[in-house]
Amino acid sequence: EDKVVQSPLSLVVHEGDTVTLNCSYEVTNFRSLLWYKQEKKAPTFLFMLTSSGIEKKSGRLSSILDKKELFSILNITATQTGDSAVYLCDYLKTGANSKLTFGKGITLSVRP
Amino acid sequence: AAGVIQSPRHLIKEKRETATLKCYPIPRHDTVYWYQQGPGQDPQFLISFYEKMQSDKGSIPDRFSAQQFSDYHSELNMSSLELGDSALYFCASSYTGWGASTDTQYFGPGTRLTVL
Numbered sequence: 001e002d003k004v005v006q007s008p009l010s011l012v013v014h015e016g017d018t019v020t021l022n023c024s025y026e027v028t029n030f031r032s033l034l035w036y037k038q039e040k041k042a043p044t045f046l047f048m049l050t051s052s053g054i055e056k057k058s059g060r061l062s063s064i065l066d067k068k069e070l071f072s073i074l075n076i077t078a079t080q081t082g083d084s085a086v087y088l089c090d091y092l093k094t095g096a097n098s099k100l101t102f103g104k105g106i107t108l109s110v111r112p
Numbered sequence: 113a114a115g116v117i118q119s120p121r122h123l124i125k126e127k128r129e130t131a132t133l134k135c136y137p138i139p140r141h142d143t144v145y146w147y148q149q150g151p152g153q154d155p156q157f158l159i160s161f162y163e164k165m166q167s168d169k170g171s172i173p174d175r176f177s178a179q180q181f182s183d184y185h186s187e188l189n190m191s192s193l194e195l196g197d198s199a200l201y202f203c204a205s206s207y208t209g210w211g212a213s214t215d216t217q218y219f220g221p222g223t224r225l226t227v228l
């Protein structure tokens with residue numbers, strides 16, 4: 001059975017801290033891993049990772065995929081209160097029109 | 113840039129009533145996905161359409177039906193509403209087409225359905 005496990009489930013940090021969010025997966029016919037940020041609205045796309053070892057960056061956020069060890073990390077540096085959200089990790093399998101299957105999500109709270 | 117549009121944004125219905133949610137994908141996107149997110153839960157995949165045909169089916173109740181129209185917009189029809197149907201319903205769209213798909217699904221703002 002395919003599964004995604006995110007850790008930690010929740011964390012609280014202070015502004016300026018750096019956080020690392022983890023997502024491990026066991027998926028047959030794995031194609032891509034995606035990170036989304038969800039505040040009190042629809043999920044917002046962050047990264048899609050298909051190749052192992054290639055870091056993707058967007059401002060203070062970066063992410064990398066390890067297809068050998070079957071995990072991905074999402075790093076956020078110099079956190080801000082606006083980073084407070086639930087971060088969802090999900091996967092796509094090979095095959096057209098693959099639906100997203102989300103992990104439980106990581107609740108990040110950034111305190112001033 | 114144009115995003116996924118969903119309407120209505122909020123809907124309040126009573127038990128046993130019917131509701132129709134609409135989704136307008138990003139222009140040139142040909143694939144639409146529907147998700148249901150209950151309070152404090154992860155989004156759960158319901159159903160998807162590619163080129164007006166159902167492409168995948170998840171945990172969609174038999175009381176629900178959906179379709180994609182020629183202009184690629186989609187409607188989710190929900191009948192005999194139950195209290196447990198109260199949730200946020202997201203629509204997402206992506207481009208599949210020929211060649212490499214974008215994989216990335218872009219979400220609409222969601223429709224919050226409350227069943228009283």
